[in-house]
Amino acid sequence: MAKSFRDMVTEARNNVQGISSQEAREKINKNPNTLVIDVQDAADAGACGLIPSSANISLGMLPIRADLLVPEHLRDERLADRKRPVIITCGAGGQAALGAYLLKQMGFEDVAFIEGGTTAWKEAGFEVE
Numbered sequence: 001m002a003k004s005f006r007d008m009v010t011e012a013r014n015n016v017q018g019i020s021s022q023e024a025r026e027k028i029n030k031n032p033n034t035l036v037i038d039v040q041d042a043a044d045a046g047a048c049g050l051i052p053s054s055a056n057i058s059l060g061m062l063p064i065r066a067d068l069l070v071p072e073h074l075r076d077e078r079l080a081d082r083k084r085p086v087i088i089t090c091g092a093g094g095q096a097a098l099g100a101y102l103l104k105q106m107g108f109e110d111v112a113f114i115e116g117g118t119t120a121w122k123e124a125g126f127e128v129e
Contacts, residue, residue, distance in 0.1 A: 009094045012101035017112040021124040024087050024114050034085040035078055037062070038118065039099040048091055048119050049128025059095050063102050079103075085110040093117040 003011075019027070028034045036054040038045050045056045057065050057076060065076035078084075086108055088099040096113035103111045114121060122128050 005094065009097050012097040012113075016097065016100040016104050018093075018097065018115040019087070019112045020115055021121040021126060024089075024112075024121070025124075025126055027085065027087065027112075031085055034087060036087045036089060037099065038089050039095050040090050044091065046129070048117075049122055051089060051118060051121055052127055052129055054089065059090075059099050059102075062099050063106065066103060066106050066108075082107045083109050086112075088113040089121065090117045092119050 024036075028036065036051050038050055038054045038056050039059040039062055040047075040056070041058045041060075042056060050056070055076075055078060064070055064074055066079040067075065068080065079086075086100075086103060088096040088103070088111065090096040090099070093114065093116045096117050100111050100113035116123075118128065
């Protein structure tokens with residue numbers, strides 16, 4: 001049976017940790033090595049603001065950039081360490097859940113997504129660029 005976007009997000013949410021904006025901020029402050037990735041397409045990224053020091057890697061490119069078996073010029077070196085803490089965000093959280101689930105399936109050990117995405121981050125009163 002074909003899956004809808006909603007079905008895929010539900011599956012992702014059932015398999016990877018969602019965290020609040022507050023929890024994300026605490027994790028980032030506790031471990032400055034935490035990588036925050038906004039998975040929105042470049043044209044859309046920043047529409048609601050970007051979390052400071054976050055990297056923009058679109059959802060479509062994320063599995064390629066994180067794949068250690070593709071040619072080196074296609075990889076993102078920030079995704080080489082499967083033990084590095086990673087927090088995924090997007091505008092509202094759906095794409096972030098999918099991105100976090102992709103990374104979990106690729107062997108990342110400490111990956112989570114922000115519930116409500118960058119919109120929730122901003123509504124919590126945290127800084128965006």
